[in-house]
Amino acid sequence: MSDKARDRTGGGPGGRPGALAQVAAALRTPAGAAQPLFAQAPRAWQRALPYVVAGIFVVSLLPTTIVVLADDYGMDGGWAGALGVAQTAPLLLAVTRPLPAWLLVLVADTLGAVVLLTQADKVAGHAWPWTPTAVIGYLVLSACLGLRESVRTLVGVWLATGALGAVLGFFQPAGTMNTAALLFVLAGVVLALTGALRGLGDARRRIAEQESISEAERSRRTLLEERARIARELHDVVAHHMSVITVQADSAPYRLPGMPEPVREEFAAIAASARESLDEMRRLLTVLRTPDGADGSGGAGGGGRADGERAPQPGIGRLQQLVEATVRAGQPVELSLAAGAARAAPPAVDLSAYRIVQEALANVVRHAPGAPTRVSVTVDDDEVLLLVVNGPAARDAVVEPDGPGTGHGLVGMRERVRLTGGTLDTGPLPDGGFRVAARLPLHTGAGAAGTDGTDDTNEERS
Known part of the structure; x- marks a missing residue:
């Protein structure tokens, strides 16, 4: 496959996503409740795409609707223009507020069907109650609804569409082609497809959230394991040697009789320093072995900790002892x-x-x-x-x-x-x-x- 074809279908050279793949990604990430469609898409042109598509449909459907109502259905020009605007302009609102846009279009389409009933002789041989342009606009609106609203809302919209078509069917003029069933089926298909895309986007978002939570938990578990390993090494290696130094310094005057007094004081200072280091290491081990890094007072057996673990941390007030x-x-x-x-x-x-x-x-x-x-x-x-x-x-x-x-x-x-x-x-x-x-x-x-x-x-x- 050539690079140009690959760009059109799925991926560019070096694995870069193609235009269709980027649009598909935008479709799978619909906007939130208070955002325009595709507001969460990564690129600016993707976020602007819903406005462009809605604008194209409005620009094309508005004059077409007026011409069809005036020429094919013989509707008065004023009514044709008013209904054309009412049936197509809300498509722009559908980008940010699809449900209010649907209500406006539904009212406009119903009003158009009622107006056509007053000139039944001109409607014969044409589609009714929904004109071809009304069907197209309604399907575009259904796509916007499917990408934004919940499944319950979509089912309600679909049933309301079918119910209104069935009611209007009792007043169908002679010789017309009833399009109520056609719109009911097509709207259901569009709502189902876009709703499925919405559900896929929501599922992918939930999976991404779970993956981020799992990654955070893995990082936290790795940190705790590393802290436990450091605590074991400190206890097994450093604490052991410090304990040996303390014992040897304390026992030196007894093992070496006749030691001069300055030497005795030196060994006593070594033993005191070693004991102080051991006390500080015990506090450090307590912190390392506590999962949340707290002082461990809430753990089991916290009330039985050694006094050295409950001692306050050294500060500026103990600098004199350190210097001595x-x-x-x-x-x-x-x-x-x-x-x-x-x-x-x-x-x-x-x-x-x-x-x-x-x-x-x-x-x-x-x-x-x-x-x-x-x-x-x-x-x-x-x-x-x-x-x-x-x-x-x-x-x-x-x-x-x-x-x-x-x-x-x-x-x-x-x-x-x-x-x-x-x-x-x-x-x-x-x-x-x-x-x-x-x-x-x-x-x-x-x-x-x-x-x-x-x-x-x-x-x-x-």
């Missing part, structure tokens, strides 16, 4: 904390500020051990400003042997900043140090959500 733990690990850190900073920050900003400082200090410990570090937290009426600046690593320090990191730390900082609608700026300093600066708005909409100044080239830091 870092100092005990041998990292010189100075903290400048504004008075009332913790009370001024909402929970999301409070937690994000703590996590950003925590990750920044962890990066300093890994990549610049022994470097002097300064942490500054200031608060004004609209935002929290965080600044973590460190110098180069100490000359005698042993830097992490694994080389550059994965960049997940800076990515996590940037995501937390985006959630609060703030900005993040990170990068190296001329003296070999590093800078992390974050601005977290205290009120929704105070910052530009999703904006940050992080350069992806710096993500090897974390």
